[in-house]
Amino acid sequence: MRGDLLLLAIVASSLLPGLIIFSLPEPMIRLRTTLNLAGALLKVILVVLLFLHLLAGRTAEFRLTLLPEMDLLLRADALSLLFLSLSAVLWLVTTIYAIGYLEGAPHRSRFFGFFSLCVCATTGVALAGDLVTFVLFYELLTLSTYPLVVHRGTPVALRAGRIYLAYTLSGGVVLFAATVWLRAIAGPLDFIPGGILSILPPTLHPTLTLIFLLLMLSLGVKAALVPLHSWLPTAMVAPAPVSALLHAVAVVKAGAFGIVRVVQDIYGTGLCTVLGVLSPLALVAALTVIYGSVRALNQDDLKRRLAFSTVSQVSYIVLGIALAQPLALIGGLVHLVHQGLMKITLFFCAGNLAETLEIHKITAMDGVGRRLPATMTAFTIAALGMIGLPPLVGFVSKWYLGLGGLAGGQSWVILLLLSSSLLNACYFLPVIHRAWFRPAAAPWPTSPFASGRETTWALLMPPLVTATLVVLLGVLAESSGSPLHWVKWILSREYGL
């Protein structure tokens, strides 16, 4: 199969269902569900095909001329494949979950339409072959997630939507300016491992530093770096599948992925070191890790606590890049996948609590483990993974980050990781304790499902699947096919590390 067609098919596999779903009238549930699942499954299959395509040593590239001397460029490399497969798999899982979650809710055509567009934009972000294309899809992502954030249509949701747009559009404008500027001084901005800017004369270095700062400012909005993170906890009013998607796959990861691309494939680690921009970035990331965890401590709303936890955890990825050490880079990139799996599990579980028992507050979770044993088991596994308990996936990321810090002679990283883990434990363990070991304040309403099943299959399966992955990928981290193995392959293939 031709590479360019494959890439287009991957983008279209979520775009076309989305567009068709928009035009479907509300009651055509079966057709809509079929389209959604077919698109999601097709995407996974196509990603596998693309993987085989690349493995066979062929390239996949698609170009479309936009302006004189400017192209839309889709290109698959190992790094984009990592993000792509993460989003494809988690989209499939989230679609199943969303179908169960929104059963009977209004405006589902609109919801699933924008949901698919959002995944289409994420795919574009993953496959972007140059910074211009990246910016294009990055902004599309902003647009397509806004209707999801305000989906409930309450004044609170609308306020959250406004805050979300204020942050992301301002960030988008800065990104736009920075990209135009960089394009103006450096020519085409293709993503090439090792960077493309090192050939520029040193007289331009102050300008390049400034542009780097602008790029980090704008990408940092979506990656929720402190102090640009405030939109994220506010956006929690969205329905649970959206929160899961925003936090685990699409939005925050697009920001983090953008930072990876800029540091590794535009500037290159070497130039970044020369410019001296990585240490401040590492500092901001470290600050975000601690700040997010501290703020998470005293949130009573479960989703808000998870949101602040995201703020903290996504910064591990940034930290891994900013340390400029191969081992730390492994830790950061592998956390892209690992954090996605753990966080999506946690949000699925929080959604189950809200949907089945109307629980939103942590103080209301006393004894809920007996009513929802499977959900809370998944929650516990993911939370322990977040804390970094071996052999779960969170431990793998933290281990490599720590190794990278030591290798670079920056032992403060170990201290940071330990204190962060301690804080993680402080905000997750009480939740687990409440759920399993405290008696329920009042008897839970009995299950309406056959044989006392705690909730519908569509709500139950997704967290269980992702929780299983959290365990499996952690235990089998060193075997071939695991994200860790994959990341190591990427680094050896693309960066020669």
Place this chain on the structure above:
Amino acid sequence: MSVSVLYAGGGTLLFFIGLHALLVYPHLLRKILAANIMGSGVFMVFVALGARSSDGVTDPVPQAMVLTGIVVSLCFTAVALVLAVRIHRLTGCTTFVQDQEAAGD
């Protein structure tokens, strides 16, 4: 030569007198008259400047242009009069409605 410059100066003066009246007087009919005076001023400039050719023969092109301009000006006057009469019939006013109330339908 100097005569044509005199005419051109006079035409410019007419243009600005008309402009002044158009902006200052609220009555619609006065505005329409003022617009006509402005137009006449411009046409005069055109004809006057066209008259100064080196070989003593008057250039016919500006006159053709002025004729076209007069036709255009006639059309405008007609439309403006229709609108002004219509406004007068609807409201009894001979000026623009000043209050721009936001309330629509």
Place this chain on the structure above:
Amino acid sequence: MTDAILQQPWFLWLTLIPLGAAILAFVLPRQAHLVGFATALILPFCALLAVRQGTLPHQLFLNAGGWDAPLGIALRNDGLALVMLAVTAGVGFIISCYATAYFSARRHKPDRPHYFWPLWLFLWGGCNALFISGDLFNLYVTLELVTLASVALIALEGGNKALNAALRYLFIGLIGSLAYLLGVAILYGTYATVDLGLLGDALTNTRLNHVAMALMVSGLILKSALFPMHFWLPQAHAMAPAPVSALLSALIVKTTFIVLLRLWFMVFPALDLVVTGQILGLLGSGAIIWGSLMALRQERLKLLIAYSTVAQIGYLFLVFPLARGDAAAAAWTGCVLLILAHACGKAAMFLVAGTIHHTAGHDRISQLAGAGGPVGVLVVVFALAAVTIIGLPPSGGFFAKWLLLSAALATGQWFYLLVILGGSLLSAAYIVRVLSWAFLDVKRSHYPVIPWVMKWPPLLLAVISLLFGLIAHQPLQLALIDAPVAGRVMLEISHAR
């Protein structure tokens, strides 16, 4: 056969056919809509043929009646003319489709549809004649044709406010065109020609020429509603029936701007225009800021869109300070692209506003609450069209702003960079204000079914404007044929490499 077809002067037929049809529609008032629709159907094909001719090697001028340039009337079909002819044909066709439905749905309302068609066809012919005019006096006559027809179209609704707006517009147009004509008289007095090309070659940097330039430019900016001369535009555009508003905002405001563009780049290059250019740029910046702020305050949808037009006109005027040196081609193409993108987007917005007004009986923004219903879908169409107004990818507005930003960077004019980006954020703010109401979940009142011809044309235009960026390459190539700006479109600062 094809040769014979391609020998026809199609750009001339584009002028003659609508003028003839206008007369036909006037003498056959009962069949007016049929005549109008048939003409609207033919013209896009003529435009296609004209564009096809334009891409072949062809004669740039056509001398009407066989008289040569100083005496006769020269018609030019350069790239700019062809692009404008094509976009007028395309957008005009879609608006005509909408108009047939709009006026038949409002037969009992005092819109006088049988006057609409002759006037609109007359206007169409006038616009097309203006685009191909090659001399100053012909431009004057065509400008007056356009103004006269627009005045009558604004008065179509027949109410007191509409009549006032029409008469005000007439006076403004008259002052503007007489000032322009005075400038023409001065130039003719010195050079004894009104041909654009001949004047451009002959002009020198004298004080008298500056006076003429000042008169012509100020007349034209009055007519094209540049801030602070915009006061007449919102009322005039918002009072008219929806198809008329769309025509005026999407196409007619650009006609005067095209004249200005031609003068600036073809007649006045010999003059020292730096200060004038900066003044126009500052006024344009003022328009962007002021128009957007006023749009933010409007209670009615049509007025909001009209103020958004004021702001967008401001962007067009940035071309004058930005088109310098190497950046000239980039600024020029950016400006042309913005004209095209805005034509599609703004037409879609006004048509949607018309449908909303027709369906809901009002266009108050605060009462648009409740997406999902028929009005909600329309608001989504509105939002799609607005993407190009905000300048987000993949719309044409995004790439137009890209080109303008490149030009601002290349000429080192940082002020305009900030204005362009700030304007984007402001326009996002007023669009989001509309959207927030639309997503607010309240119980909806019952709306009548909307005829499909009132839904699909705006949707089509909105989708075109949204995806215009992806096909922007071809129209830009066309616009560069015989363009008055030399050199290639630079996206890079040349000395940096």
